[in-house]
Amino acid sequence: MAAQAHAETEFPELVRFREEWKEEVRQRRAARQQTESEPPDSQTQRHAPPLVGTSQLPPASTTACDSSDLPVQPLSQADLHNRVAVSVSRASLYTSNSESNNSSTLTRAVGIYRSAVQHEQEGRLDEALKLYSQAFRLEQNVDRTYFWEEQRSQQLAIPSPLAADLGGLLKATFTGKSKVNAAQGTTIIKADTKDKYCASGALAKLIANFPAELAFTPEDEREGVALNVIPDELLLNVLRSLDTTTIERFAAVCRKARVLSLDSSIWKDFIYMAYKPPQIPDADSVNAIIKRFNADYRQTYIEQPRLRLDGVYISVCHYVRRGVSDYAWVNSMHLVTYHRYLRFFADGTVLSLLANEEHTPQNVIPVLKPSLRMKGFTVGNWQLDGSIVRISNLHSPHYYPSSRYNFQMSLALQSKPLGRWNRLEVLSYESVNVETGEVAPFVLKHERPFWFSRVKSYPGYH
Known part of the structure; x- marks a missing residue:
């Protein structure tokens, strides 16, 4: 008894684990007795195959232990690690595709891990480290469960028309609110302005997920951004006076900058300055080249061969x-x-x-x-x-x-x-x-x- 009291004092997690294990054994025993007392028809209905579209959980272990079978001596540290690993594996198996069936401990650990990730992204590394340690003390494989849930949520967030059109050419024209055409795999955004933003391929898929209202966001939310005061037409005039390398660096700043950099007038100027004889056989050939790239001037400038003169x-x-x-x-x-x-x-x-x-x-x-x-x-x-x-x-x-x-x-x-x-x-x-x-x-x-x-x-x- 002295050894058991010492173990309870030194290993509080061991005591908590023993109590949870006892409670689980009691619940299994009660469930088994209820199953044996039910009539055959009720048991058949209980074990009927699930409906189509539902997720089937793996069957629980049929081995049950009576509370009187529990060992009187405290568990060793090696047995404790083995039982914790079994508990974590069982919890990961009971995770459904549509809803989370995690235990309360695992759910709490995932929440703490998610807070730790947010703290790390915000630069508060000390708080993040403490939360990471707390989450791993609760569940050893909490990181796997967290990343599985994040991946699942990202898959559910992908629009079905875009996910179905992975192999085709996706062309987007952006000027305001978005509208997805599932038949042609085209994303069109319309507004009152006459400027049109055009992109193809992977870039179009990326921009299709942008919100309708875009603005320059400051690094510090308490400060404003002077660029938001400048009209888009004036920003486009500034971009048209820059070279392609500077424009692409500006486009990497934020979403609003990327959309502005796709303005057709910018790349149209580069096309008609670069593609003329002797770059092409004659002056009329440039129209055929642009048509071949579906009037995507930026894509034309990237993929059509040209000699560098600078x-x-x-x-x-x-x-x-x-x-x-x-x-x-x-x-x-x-x-x-x-x-x-x-x-x-x-x-x-x-x-x-x-x-x-x-x-x-x-x-x-x-x-x-x-x-x-x-x-x-x-x-x-x-x-x-x-x-x-x-x-x-x-x-x-x-x-x-x-x-x-x-x-x-x-x-x-x-x-x-x-x-x-x-x-x-x-x-x-x-x-x-x-x-x-x-x-x-x-x-x-x-x-x-x-x-x-x-x-x-x-x-x-x-």
Whole structure:
């Protein structure tokens, strides 16, 4: 008895667990006696299969113990952990899909865990840590139950028309209150303004869940946001004066900023500035390109290939050359590094420069202009055919103005990641006899892909 009193003093949770276990055994015994006393018809009705659409719980254990069978000696710590694990597993099995059948202890633990998560999100880490500890003391697997309930609630919150259209193209036009068209998988938001916001694919699914009324929210709720006073029309005029990188960074601030950044007028300006000859075969081709992307100007600007004019494409090449030594037993090798530069202009002019490692990109980029006088510098013409860049008539205007040969290149335009269009893979490099038109290809051993580097001083599209 002294040992039992000591255990009750040292392990209050053990005492609580023993009392709960006794109460559970008494309830099972009473339920078994009631089942045995009921007539067969009542038992058949009790064990009838559940109705369609209801969730069937796993059957409870048929083993029952009398209270007189309970051990007199206190449980060891190992037995306590085993019984707690069994209790938690049983509680997790009795969780239904439509309603929570958790025990009162598990429900209380989940509530404390949810409060701990809120405290952590608000930055009150000390309070969150105390609540986490309290929740895990009540139930060991409370985190699993909490995340299961959160996942279930998120699944129930997804609108059925959007969930059913996972594979199709989802197009959204936003200007006010939302309206879901289940037949076409299209989300349309209408308002009194004439501005329209357009998005496709995963972005449209994300914005379809936005509330109808959007505003800039402050980090501190006690402070206001000056942007809410500015009309949307004025904000759109400001956005139209920015570059695409700045617009996308602004769009990542909040929901209102994301919706404003999708205004068709913003991306329409970029489309008509970028996609014109020699980016496309002729001026009328841009309308066919926009139609192919269902008038989603932002998606067109991202996915339609285009050469970047606001920077320079640089290829860093290496090769190893055997050196000369005064001694036969010494074998010297030299690593040679050189750079190739390509700068494109909107009028179809391209500048090409081959420079050794003495001329670093920091020194070359500021002077890479048509007036450059340098060995290895050539000027030519370029045209974009789909995703293939064709460079022709490369010649040296200063060192060899009357040369019998010029050069031409073919490169594959690629984008990593999508929308950057920052990589040029060399497909061919050839020399052309001006008089006869004979073409002689060069063997490409050491050539490497060109990667784009943005230069703030370069004008880009205009």
